[in-house]
Amino acid sequence: MSLLKEPDLGTPGRKGEATVEVEIDGLPVKVPEGTSVMRAAALAGVAVPKLCATDTLEAFGSCRLCLVEIDGVKGTPASCTTPVRPGMTVRTQSPRLEKLRRGVMELYISDHPLDCLTCSANGDCELQDMAGVVGLREVRYGVGEGENHLDAPKDTSNPYFDFDESKCIVCSRCVRACDEVQGTFALTIEGRGFDSKVSPGGLSFLDSECVSCGACVQACPTATLEERAVVDLGMPTRSVITTCAYCGVGCSFKAELKGDELVRMVPYKDGGANEGHSCVKGRFAFGYATHPDRQLRPMVREQITDPWREVSWEEAIDTVATRLRDIQARQGVGAIGGITSSRCTDEEVYVVQKMVRAAFGNNNVDTCARVCHSPTGYGLKQTFGTSAGTQDFKSVESADVIVVIGANPTDGHPVFASRMKRRLRQGAKLIVIDPRRIDLVRSPHIEAAYHLPLAPGTNVAMINAFAHVVVTEGLVNSDFVAQRCEDFDEWARFIARPENSPEAVEEITGVPAADVRAAARLYAAGPNSAIYYGLGVTEHSQGSTMVMGMANLAMVTGNIGREGVGVNPLRGQNNVQGSCDMGSFPHELPGYRHVSDDNVRDIYEKLWGTPILPEPGLRIPNMFDAAIDGTFKALFIQGEDLAQSDPNTQHVTAALAAMELVVVQDLFLNETAKFAHVFLPGTSFLEKDGTFINAERRINRVRPVMRPKTGKHEWEIVCEIAQAMGYPMHYDSPSQIMDEIALTTPTFSGVSFELLDRVGSVQWPCNDTAPTGTPIMHKDTFVRGKGRFVPTVYVPTQERSTRRFPLILTTGRILSQYNVGAQTRRTANVAWHQEDVLDIHPHDAEVRGITDGDLVSLASRVGRTTLRARISDRMPVGVVYTTFHHPVTGANVVTTEHSDWATNCPEYKVTAVQVGLASADAETAANRVAGRVAVPTAGG
């Protein structure tokens, strides 16, 4: 499509059923009560001139350009700040108004460089547009004569956008966007009167609190805040609506191109997940897609010690198929398997699990959700009946109490965090359960009612204590429990036991019982209480138990089945929900149906023309164990860097090295590719055609912005491997794959590309019962019928701190980088995070003689690495924290084989470690050149 310019109605819409009818320039219009005259006019088809107003921000009334005349009202009120009243008659054009507007514009233009023809915003400048609209023909005060700002300095410190103060009209849109949309409050208007200017706190943008979400750039009506790419390349000329490929929020973007060159990504206002907002990754960090490190040709090698040899697609596919069949002939059908990627589309994932089940003839397929949200799948299925979050993101706008457990939304899910922060600023109460004092605990205009800094590994004890308070203090929602749930009595007896009381668990969690009681009462009081959680819940030895514990708590208080409540996993990767939905788990076919179900297998066996094994296949950790054991010999890996992301790196690499064939399909020669025999180049999200499903079950279209740089779509490659193995598998297009998904999966039966292109997006279940999807689940009944209470006995993790390893390490990620960093490290985002660092409490640092910035060794019983320390009182005593974005640090060298008892999800969040000053042996520098610092601990 040509460049899409979304309509701007000037001020935000208002909710409510009451309407007001007014007449604007003779046109009648009916709008919700509270709507501004400006918006009502826009809805009537009348554009009122404006500069400081935009419909993503509350009205400000500073530019004085949107003046109107209203019958019976004195003067010329600003239409943006004037709400409609019944029977109001408005005129937006008159000689008086035209004169006033021209006068305003003359003042603006007198202090604005008239370099329109060479300005980067030429053609996309509201000041330029308004000059035309008001008929400005002269500037009586001259331009640049007298005192002005035309020589104001330009701030180019941010890697993605420029701040050209000389072009600023001080409309405050950027400041308000930072406040209202992003919620960071990094910008301000400094000075008074003529000296007023936009300022990132008196610092450069790069050194300021700015998180580079781009909201200010988007809000700016001039070239003052402009993407560097537009400055360099010029204005884009066409748009493609697509979906971000970073986190599980799944923001919709307009990819704006000039010819075939992608100029910028602009958040799409009609995107259901993000409604026009973005973060630094989705907005700016897409350069990896065209990075020179990308490997675009297939490659093979006999041994992993051999050099790579570029080959044709035919040779690569034949090599994979021949060697897989050869291994199966010698080692058995179950000696091979595949891993699907949460970075890939539903259609790409679906064909991989189909290849494994139909062509490989086993169920040895798993996905990277194994190492993040597999406990969510288990826990929510046991209690509610399906493996997905209960709400849409918008639901948070109706929450009165928000509980954030083991998640750091401002870093991990920043666009959703902005929604959450907006609700918190409106007065919703916040409870944070996290060992670390995450930013949400205290940030501009937000302060948690309770921060419960529990000891790592004690989540279940904490959630049981919450439920204990509810049950023993008479806070149970008895009607909800009686009508909607089962197995309550047994659970209630369990949870009421003294060992689950806040006083009893205080010794376990380290959190004062009084705080727990108060927080539990607050949650129970609601009236709308919502739980949002992340990997700090799932990546524990009792991850699944904790998910069930949260579900119990939501049910016992009736916080399920309506807006503002629910149990909401904040999914890590862009399509982790979809990859799970598509049957990537070794025990489930698409739609979370167990492989032992004859009726379900029958659907696929008939369609695919081949039998499917009724027993589960190997999970990722089981594949590693079997590889070391010698019974698992080949692995197809779609877009996952196991060697960097999975725990206990030595174990992972030993398993990979033990296999006869490792096939890596990826953008880059990642750490895992060092162990690969075949490399199949993958496509970036800008080349893909398909769908992603975000954390709210929203199925979004991913549309190709450019053709595959590799010459083939990933689903085509997989089909060709299957065919080369003798199993016929062919699709003409990804929409055909989705049609097959819809045909075989009841929760997707209404989904098609045609529907998505028509309505934008839908949230599954999408079927005859819910033809346009299901934003809120379990409204009248749970998916499994009755919600099931499950007793959740707290069992301490077996990973304990010891005299040798007295600290507990927990890992996570930060805003500017993403997971193993394969994408973000290849963008200018490195400006904010050039290396992983170890956060350590001042006390723990002092007793070890560590000062800020020191190089320290981090050792567990399985490995050690070296990184820099950052002294931080956001850590509790005894707990240290780092990220895993850089292979040179290799944080997973120290994480262990402990895992969730139900799903094998690794226990990344609890590793006993010791930290000490690194010896001055220049180990880091030397090993960084070699590409790795981390090493196994001698004697393990």
Next chain:
Amino acid sequence: MNPGLPPAVRLANDIAIQFAHLPFAEGVERVATHMRAFWEPRMLRALLAYIDAGGPDLDPLAAAAAEHLRQPA
């Protein structure tokens, strides 16, 4: 946990401890149900081989569950 244990034994013990609070027979049923639903057959074979070899470090609940799932030869 003993990191030197065979993986199937370690995983079985991890499951068993979660159901240790239940009456033994119910615990056996729950552990066995879980293994049947989530374990690839070679994992169970490895566990049974450990039992047959007189492996000493398997939780009795897990051992009973594995026996419950043992197919007739």
